[in-house]
Amino acid sequence: MRVMKWSMIALAVAAGTSQLAVASSQxxxxxxxxxxxxxxxxxxxxxxxxLKHGEANTNVKGDRKGYREDAGVSELVTFESGFTQGTVGVGVDAMAMGSVRLDGGSGRTRGDSGNGLFRNDSDGNPEKAQGKGGAAVKFRISDTVLKYGQQFVASPVxxxxxxxxxxxxxxxxLIxxxxxxxxxxxxxxxxxxxxxxxxGRDSINGRNAKGLTSANIVGATYAFTDSFTxxxxxxxxxxxxxxxxxxxxYTLPINDTQSLNFDFxxxxxxxxGEAIANELDNKLWSLAGAYSFGAHKFTLAYQRSSGDTGYNYGVDGNGTIFVANSIQISDxxxxxxxxxxxxxxLNMASFGVPGLTFMxxxxxxxxxxTTSGNEGKEHEWNFESKYVMQEGPAKDLSFRVRYAVYRANDAYQEDYTPDNNDVRLIIEYPLSIL
Known part of the structure; x- marks a missing residue:
C-alpha cells in the first residue's frame, strides 16, 4: 500500500505541473x-x-407482532450559498428537515426503532412528527474548501x-x-x-449507548486515466x-455499446482504546466484475471477511460499508x-421507455x-424497479419499489437477524428552487 501511495503522489505532482496557469474555482x-x-x-x-418462523417484535407494551410496518413523508430543504469574491471566499450552507408519520403504531414496531423511520416515545408509539436543522460555514482558497458545522459526508471510512x-x-x-x-x-x-x-445533534449510538466520541479521517482519490481511479x-x-x-x-471500453468494469x-x-463496541480485528474485501452491453448489465462479485471478528460500523455512520455485497438487508x-x-x-430506455430500470x-x-460453534449460512434475493419522470411539470419525480427475501440458518440467526421479507415503496420529488 505504501508503494502505491507514493506512486499516486508522484503521478499527481507530475500531472499538476501543467495546471498551474489554469484559473481556480475561487x-x-x-x-x-x-x-x-x-x-x-x-x-x-x-x-x-x-418476520418468519415464529419470530416477532416485542414492543414496550409487551405485545408481539410478526411484522414491522411504517409509513411517512419527509421534506429536506437545502441551501448552499456561493463564495464571496476575493482571495478567500466565504459562504454558508444550511439545511432544514422534518417528517410526518402516516401509518405505523406501537404494535407494528420493535423496541424504540421499528424500521428506522421514526423513533418511539415512552409509550411505545412512533413519534407523529420529527424535525431538525443545521448550518455550516465554509471557506475557499483556490480549489481548497474548508467546511465547519453540520454536513453530509460520503467518505468510505x-x-x-x-x-x-x-x-x-x-x-x-472537513477540508x-x-x-x-x-x-x-x-x-x-x-x-x-x-x-x-x-x-439531537449527537444522537447516534451505533450498537452501544455512548455514541460518537471523535473521528479523524483522511482520504485521497486519483484518476490515473479516464478509465482507472x-x-x-x-x-x-x-x-x-x-x-x-x-x-x-477500472473500466475497459470494448466498443460504443459494450464495456467491462472491475471494482475492488x-x-x-x-x-x-476502550473498545466501546467490543473487540474488532477484521479484514473485509470484495471484487466485482460487470459486463455491460446495450440496455443490459451482468455483475458477478465475491466478498471475503477474515480475522478474529466480523466487520463493524455504525457509530462512524451507517453508510460506512463500501463493499459489493452490502445490500438491502444483509452486508x-x-x-x-x-x-x-x-x-x-436492465435499462428500458433502449426499448422506448426512458427512466424505467429494473434490477x-x-x-x-x-x-x-458463530457463537454456537456451528457454521453460519445466509442468503438474500433482491428485486428493484424505479421510474423517473423525464419531462413535464413533474420532471425528476421518481417511483421506486424494493423487495428483499432474507434467510439464514439457525446458527447465524442467533447472532444476526431473523428471516424476513422486506418491502419498501419510495416516492421522491427533488425540486430546484434557486
Missing part, C-alpha cells in the same frame, strides 16, 4: 448570492418487514446514511482539496453524529477503532464469511463462525 466565483442554490426534496416511504426518511447529519470540520488535476485530497474531524431518527482512506474513531480502506476501479474494495479494521460481513453475488440490471440480485454467504 477565481471564477460569481459571489455569495449569484452562485447560491436552494433545493427541496420530498420523500414518501412505506416499509414492511414480515465515515459516511452519513440516507436510506430512510431523513438522513444522518455529522458535525465537524477538500482539488489543486492538482485528477487528485482529490480530504481530511476531517467529526465530534457528533445525528441519527436518522434522532433529532484509485482511492486510499483511513479513520481513527476514538475508543472504538481504526480503519484503512482501498479502492481500485478493501477494509482493515482494529479496535483501540455479508460475518466472521470468516465468504459470499458470492450474481446481479442483472435483481442474489447473494449467498457461508463459512460464518
Amino acid at each position: 477565481d471564477e466565483s460569481k459571489g455569495f448570492v449569484e452562485d447560491s442554490t436552494l433545493t427541496a426534496k420530498t420523500r414518501a416511504m412505506y416499509m414492511n418487514r414480515d 465515515f459516511a452519513t446514511d440516507d436510506s430512510r426518511l431523513l438522513p444522518e447529519v455529522a458535525t465537524g470540520t 477538500t482539496s482539488k489543486e492538482i488535476k485528477g487528485l482529490e485530497l480530504s481530511a476531517g474531524r467529526f465530534t457528533a453524529l445525528s441519527s436518522q431518527t434522532g433529532m 484509485g482511492t486510499l482512506a483511513a479513520s481513527d474513531v476514538e475508543d472504538y477503532w481504526k480503519k484503512q480502506y482501498i479502492n481500485l476501479n 474494495n478493501g477494509y482493515r479494521s482494529k479496535d483501540q 455479508f460481513l460475518g466472521k470468516d464469511e465468504k459470499s458470492w453475488q450474481a446481479r442483472y440490471d 435483481t440480485r442474489y447473494i449467498k454467504g457461508d463459512d460464518i463462525s
Whole structure:
C-alpha cells in the first residue's frame, strides 16, 4: 500500500505541473448570492418487514407482532450559498428537515426503532412528527474548501446514511482539496453524529449507548486515466477503532455499446482504546466484475471477511460499508464469511421507455463462525424497479419499489437477524428552487 501511495503522489505532482496557469474555482466565483442554490426534496416511504418462523417484535407494551410496518413523508430543504469574491471566499450552507408519520403504531414496531423511520416515545408509539436543522460555514482558497458545522459526508471510512426518511447529519470540520488535476485530497474531524431518527445533534449510538466520541479521517482519490481511479482512506474513531480502506476501479471500453468494469474494495479494521463496541480485528474485501452491453448489465462479485471478528460500523455512520455485497438487508460481513453475488440490471430506455430500470440480485454467504460453534449460512434475493419522470411539470419525480427475501440458518440467526421479507415503496420529488 505504501508503494502505491507514493506512486499516486508522484503521478499527481507530475500531472499538476501543467495546471498551474489554469484559473481556480475561487477565481471564477460569481459571489455569495449569484452562485447560491436552494433545493427541496420530498420523500414518501412505506416499509414492511414480515418476520418468519415464529419470530416477532416485542414492543414496550409487551405485545408481539410478526411484522414491522411504517409509513411517512419527509421534506429536506437545502441551501448552499456561493463564495464571496476575493482571495478567500466565504459562504454558508444550511439545511432544514422534518417528517410526518402516516401509518405505523406501537404494535407494528420493535423496541424504540421499528424500521428506522421514526423513533418511539415512552409509550411505545412512533413519534407523529420529527424535525431538525443545521448550518455550516465554509471557506475557499483556490480549489481548497474548508467546511465547519453540520454536513453530509460520503467518505468510505465515515459516511452519513440516507436510506430512510431523513438522513444522518455529522458535525465537524472537513477540508477538500482539488489543486492538482485528477487528485482529490480530504481530511476531517467529526465530534457528533445525528441519527436518522434522532433529532439531537449527537444522537447516534451505533450498537452501544455512548455514541460518537471523535473521528479523524483522511482520504485521497486519483484518476490515473479516464478509465482507472484509485482511492486510499483511513479513520481513527476514538475508543472504538481504526480503519484503512482501498479502492481500485477500472473500466475497459470494448466498443460504443459494450464495456467491462472491475471494482475492488478493501477494509482493515482494529479496535483501540476502550473498545466501546467490543473487540474488532477484521479484514473485509470484495471484487466485482460487470459486463455491460446495450440496455443490459451482468455483475458477478465475491466478498471475503477474515480475522478474529466480523466487520463493524455504525457509530462512524451507517453508510460506512463500501463493499459489493452490502445490500438491502444483509452486508455479508460475518466472521470468516465468504459470499458470492450474481446481479442483472436492465435499462428500458433502449426499448422506448426512458427512466424505467429494473434490477435483481442474489447473494449467498457461508463459512460464518458463530457463537454456537456451528457454521453460519445466509442468503438474500433482491428485486428493484424505479421510474423517473423525464419531462413535464413533474420532471425528476421518481417511483421506486424494493423487495428483499432474507434467510439464514439457525446458527447465524442467533447472532444476526431473523428471516424476513422486506418491502419498501419510495416516492421522491427533488425540486430546484434557486
